[in-house]
Amino acid sequence: MNILEKDLSTKKTTREAFGDEVVKLGKEDRNIYVVDADIAKSCKTMKFAKELPEQHVNVGIAEQNAAGLAAGLSTTGKVPFVSTYAVFGSLRMSEQIRQEVCYPKLNVKVACSHGGLTPASDGGSHQAVEDMGIYRSMPNMTVIMGSDYYSTRKLVEQAAEIYGPVYLRFTRGAIPVIYDENEEFEIGKAKKLHEGKDIAIIANGDAVHLAIEATKELEKLGISVKLLDMHTIKPIDREAVVECLELGQIITVEDHNILNGLGSAVSEVAAEEGKGKVKRIGIQDQFGESAPYEKLLELNGITIENIVNTANDLVGVKV
Amino acid sequence: MTALNIEELKEKAIEMRKTVVTMVHKAQSGHPGGSLSAADLMTALYFKEMNIDPNNPDWEDRDRFVLSKGHVCPILYSALALRGYVPYEKVYALREYGSPFQGHPDMKKCPGVDISTGSLGQGLSTAVGMALAGKRDKENYRVFSLLGDGECQEGQIWEAVQSAVKYQLDNLVVFVDFNNLQIDGTCDEIMPLQDIEKKFETFGFETKRIDGHSMEKVVEMLDEIRDVKNGKPKCVVLDTVKGRGVSYMENVVDWHGAAPNDEQLEKAIVDIEGGLK
Known part of the structure; x- marks a missing residue:
């Protein structure tokens, strides 16, 4: 269809896309883990925590440990998604992701809500203006931001399928749904x-x-x-x-x-x-x-x- | 391999120490001090305690070892070389291009290295992840991690510690190599650690403190904690001497990261062979 004629009035956040997709993935594959750092509610991973408690870890307000723990999990065949805000996921755990995930090329996904200016009212401390650039500089890392709910779901699914570190960035606020549910995407x-x-x-x-x-x-x-x-x-x-x-x-x-x-x-x-x-x-x-x-x-x-x-x-x- | 008895372990520890000084001498760089202080524990782990198979380094049920103080990899490499993970001659290629024995442990290059480490404070979190996976999957393997005392100044250590307690990782054993020296001086001068055993205990670990150079004590400690499944992670503080076994290196901070010259190597070998029997 012609994208210019598409009705863009339906809006959804892409953090919800992550939250929904990771539950689906976790039910299909018991090796899928989510590692949270106290903001599961906000990152939309609470559903995963409730439905798949045996595949969920919450380390509290300790992002560095979240990253390292995920690296350890991945060495045993788990596929952990570390979930936090983009500003913390790219900065507070940046060195841990470099040393323990990118350097040994482990299968850890860094999945971050509140990308860019989307946590608008939270102010400059919480707006991630440099996160994708940080991860783009790290060897072995793949860097992704979907543009709507459905593309984000597909890209999260693909991130789980490929081996290696992936940085995924989501929006805090709702943005127009652009694609149809069945549209295919390739990283x-x-x-x-x-x-x-x-x-x-x-x-x-x-x-x-x-x-x-x-x-x-x-x-x-x-x-x-x-x-x-x-x-x-x-x-x-x-x-x-x-x-x-x-x-x-x-x-x-x-x-x-x-x-x-x-x-x-x-x-x-x-x-x-x-x-x-x-x-x-x-x-x-x-x-x-x-x-x-x-x-x-x-x-x-x-x-x-x-x-x-x-x-x-x-x-x-x-x- | 049959587990070695105490006398054999003492002999093996001599071989381990000789390998350390030999490889650091050949490379003319590396970290002998902290390698030597950890030598007795590492010998007991790799030649008696750990359930590992050098012919199958990625065996899923193996015990894991995380060298959180990654710079003392010469002692880990000695164990791996002497156990046959890599041909012994490779110890002469420490820190060389293409070597499995990188300046800090690289799991992609060296069989038997369970995780790459080198940036202090980060290894323990990965050990927690491994132990948690083992618990969740009802596997019997254990995870051992060796920390430096100075390394415990890193905040992330305590993040990892609290998560090990929360998830009741009684399959995790943390060792602190308490030689009381770090690069700039003694731990007490640089950043006092206070009562490190008490700290771990307060966080919820089961703790012990022993003489880290008594093979009898080390083996006894490992025997005691082996089957304790009480929902608590374990921490053993090992009182050690940096540079242990080489007279001129003992308790000398400058041997943290320096290599012996030809003459010093000769003296080191004589000391190690003579002093620790």
Whole structure:
């Protein structure tokens, strides 16, 4: 179906997608574990804790131990999902994940809610602006953010299937449901949402629905947009980026620092290929603060309007 | 392998210590001090206590060992080489390119290493994870972990300790190699550990404190705790001497991470062969 005609009014958080999917996985495979650090309710893993207590561990407010304990579990064949907020999952347990998971390439998944600016009212201390960049720097790590409820479920399922460390990032708040329940996803393969010939927009996570809305506007203005959902930023789908570079210009959109996230990953490919121009829309290398989520996006230019204007500037059509 | 008796273990501990100084001398780097203080315990574990099979290092029912103080890997490598996990000649390749004997233990490169370690404070959490899996799966294996005393200054140790108690991991045995020296000086000078045994006890561990260089005491302790299934993890504080067995290394902080030269190696071998019989 044409994504531009899809009704995007149904909204769900992607942390719920994780919570629902991991219960399903845990019932199918008794080696699936969830390791919580006191915020199971908020991370939507309470259902797992209640229904599968023998596969659940709660270490309390002790993220470093959560990571190490998960590493130990994995050496016995368990597939643990360590669940916490993105800011803690990428920082408080960062060294433990590096030393005890990435270095020995163990089968541990770091599954984090409250990605990017989505814990908006919690303020800058709780908004993870750099998490995907941190994990993108670690050898052996795969880095993923689904753009809606259904894609997130499929990506969580795939993360359990592949061997090795995976970082998964979810939203605190509800975002539009974009895909049908049965849509298939492959880790490392971008999802093409719209074909176009003037400009490419590559987005991920909670920025994808904004990119869809921007594409609608641009098409109305006569600008033909190729739109990708780059749910996996590592490994980046190089082939898909190269295809976009054929159009000459790419805009990336993400709820993450413009440094070291999707925008950087795409820019690296562009620079190595020696062609195409990349404009990065994302968090402007600054911390957030307590505010409505939409306000925080606006402060960073992560808006439909800014995507449209940036595309216009690049293509050279005056609105 | 039949478990060695006490006299044989004492002989084996000499061989272990000689292997340590030999490999560190060859590499001209590494950590002899803490390796030597842990030598008697490691000998008793690898040549008597642990249920392991060098021909099948990944055997699911094996006992696990986590060297949380990963820098003293020369003593672990000595045990693995002498037990036949890797050919003995590999001890001469410590810290060399392509060697199974990396500067700190690497489970991907060395058979018999149950988890990669090296960053202090982190190993015990992985041991807790292994022990928890064993409990949940009703397996009979045990998990042993060796901590440094200075390492207990890391906060994560106490996170791991409280989780071992919560999950009633009586299949977990934690050893603290209490030689009272760390890189910058004595533990008392750098960051006093207070009564380490009491600390573990207060957290809910069953604890003991013994002379870590008496093979009789070490074996007796291992005999006593072997079948205790009381829902409590165990902690044994071993009073030890850093550099034990090599006269000029004993209690000298500079031998934490230094290699002997040719002359010093000769003297070390003579000391080890002579002093500990």
